[in-house]
Amino acid sequence: MQIKESLEKTLPERRQLTVLFSDIVGSTFLSEQLDPEDLREIIRNYQNACTGAIFRYEGYLANFLGDGVLAFFGYPTAHEDDAYRAIQAGLDIINSIKTLSKQIEKELGVSLKVRIGIHTGLVVVGDIDKSDTLESRTIFGQTPNLAARIQATAEPNAVHISADTHKLTRGYFDSSDLGMHNFKGISQAIAIYRVNRAANVFSRLDANNNRLIPFVGREAELGLLREKWQHAQTGKGQIVLLSGEAGIGKSRLVHSLKEYAGQDTGFQSIELRSSPYHQTSSFYPIIDFLEHSVFQFEKNDALDEKLAKIERFLKQYDMPLADSVPLVASLLSIPLSKEYALPALTPQRQKQKTIELLNSIFLHQANQKSVLFILEDLHWIDPSSLEIIDQLIETCSQHKILIVLIYRPYFKPAWQPKNNMLTLELTGLSETNANEIIGRISNTKALPSEARYRWRAADISRVASRIPRHFPVKR
Structure with a gap:
């Protein structure tokens, strides 16, 4: 039994992960201008600002990479709104850095700015050794690499996100389409968006007002x-x-x-x-x-x-x-x-x-x-x-x-x-009501019986909100 449990602990996991990568702008210039002790204090305060924002939205601080910060949203703890949490954390980091920079400019005569990139994609989480600790687990896949590449496209004190992240958070943020970008070693061009600010929406229904699920039951x-x-x-x-x-x-x-x-x-x-x-x-x-x-x-x-x-x-x-x-x-x-x-x-x-x-x-x-x-x-x-x-x-x-x-x-x-x-x-809808909602959302497209079973009743509104956008909703 112990052998089986140990094997289960180390089995790879397939996850959808949102990765945030943050980096200081002009770190080489800062290192030339500042005393090493002052530079160390600035980087420590920067890391603290990042850590506070990441933990606030229940992300996982994966690593400090020099003056870069790598964070995961969706592992080890998953939430239905991990992409949203990552962007909010990114915006909070920017705001904290702006406040910190004012103090640094006053005391040392230099400014502090960061770039942030965010991407959502599939990864495999697996061990690189047998220690079976959270720290020993490695993320396999191009998602972290793309987050770092997207970060490099950002202006100082800006959050850039991929199209995959944008799709999951559309309506929650005011964003600007920056077009397609090609990256060396990546076969397909990537659409990138700049996040300007959080949108003034009250709920998920406000963010997706043109895609309300039918009112049934x-x-x-x-x-x-x-x-x-x-x-x-x-x-x-x-x-x-x-x-x-x-x-x-x-x-x-x-x-x-x-x-x-x-x-x-x-x-x-x-x-x-x-x-x-x-x-x-x-x-x-x-x-x-x-x-x-x-x-x-x-x-x-x-x-x-x-x-x-x-x-x-x-x-x-x-x-x-x-x-x-x-x-x-x-x-x-x-x-x-x-x-x-x-x-x-x-x-x-x-x-x-x-x-x-x-x-x-x-x-x-x-x-x-x-x-x-x-x-x-x-x-x-x-x-x-x-x-x-x-x-x-x-x-x-x-x-x-x-x-x-x-x-x-x-x-x-x-x-x-x-x-x-x-x-x-409120309790779950009847099977008849749930099937009616599914039928109207999918425009009477046939759905597998297993999918209908999973989608009906208690969780119908959450699941229905994720049905692909190309399904026209009949009011």
Whole structure:
């Protein structure tokens, strides 16, 4: 038995892997200009920045290659969004290096820039010795080599990705097509894209809006949500707790509710999303919503322009600017101008006043228009944001607001049942419904019975989202 287990441990694995390769721009020039101790400190800080970003998105730091960094996403731990994670890690590395470079320029008079290349492809993971450790396992295949080649095409402080990576993340990032590139030793030209920034999308459905799977088998649940929305429109705030496993169709159901609510010209949507990468970041979904959806900060906005955007927004709700602007600016880490001052409060009291202000803003909006308040991935919410949801639930009953909280079953809400609260748990679709979705997505193309068995029921929405794009979807 021990011999068999040892053999199984060392058997090669075939994996789809996303590889990130990062390298310092002009490292030879830096080595000529700097004292070796200073250079060592810069490279150490650079490696720390890379390591932090890679670990944040649960990648694997494979190796430091001089001033290069090699990381894997998809091995040893695989996620359904490894390509997305790799690109986010790359963008985070660039942002960290920009901040680090400012300090280096001030102290040493030189700048630090990096290039990043990312490619997704098949590899074989196998041992090169019998030690049976993670470090002894080697990646076989051209994927790491292509990531390094793509990195060499990047401008300073840019992330370049292959077409294979781009296909897996289309809609999630604003990218520029850089055309086909030929590499020595590679028989076929490779299409390369520059990643400019993360796109302001709320969910996978927003990223793939032109490829929504058909709405099938959830008519009863949608009817209940519509009833709740109708009650909310009369000024009787409602709450829906919507749970279900990943890929079961929660987001698709809420998307249909949004379409229904959108028929009302007085409708307003507030959409927040928790993140598995920011569970310890206080107020993360709130901050993300304010920065991208409310204030719509641009990359080059000066500090005074950001403060002006905050002021214009708060004036809509008759908020006293002297009290509210400092709290919002502090929440978003924006320095205050001379005309504002943050009151002398304990951290706990400042946090409580911030929660009260945000709750007041949400309810003010619900006084002016009917509000559909959606929070996706409640199971990943940080404690501070959860306090806002607690207060919103307690104070929403006399306002035109429907609060929809979406989470996976392992999360256990602590709220006591209320007359205005509905709890819905989605289960797998029937085989008939699943087959109908498959048939409509594949345009009645025949599918093997084994594939139909794998694709039906519980995981239908996740699997269907990966059906090749050349299948036209019939609405």
